[in-house]
Amino acid sequence: MAKFPEAEARWFKNVYVCKKCKTKRKAPPMKVLAGKIKCRKCNRHAFRSLRKK
Secondary structure (H helix, E strand, O other), X not given: OOOOHHHHHHHHOOEEEEOOOXXXXXXXXXXXXXXXXXXXXXXXXXXXXXXXX
8 A cells, every 4th residue: 555644644633542442533632641632432532643663
């Protein structure tokens, strides 16, 4: 698969993963750091950024 900046931005920009149930969620980084974003499945506020392979 070709790697170009536009595609990587769609896949990885502002994507966070719930630390408990591993659900992905797109959100602005400042809201995630402030704890205002919660998981849709388990309602937790603990997220990590998506890891690139």
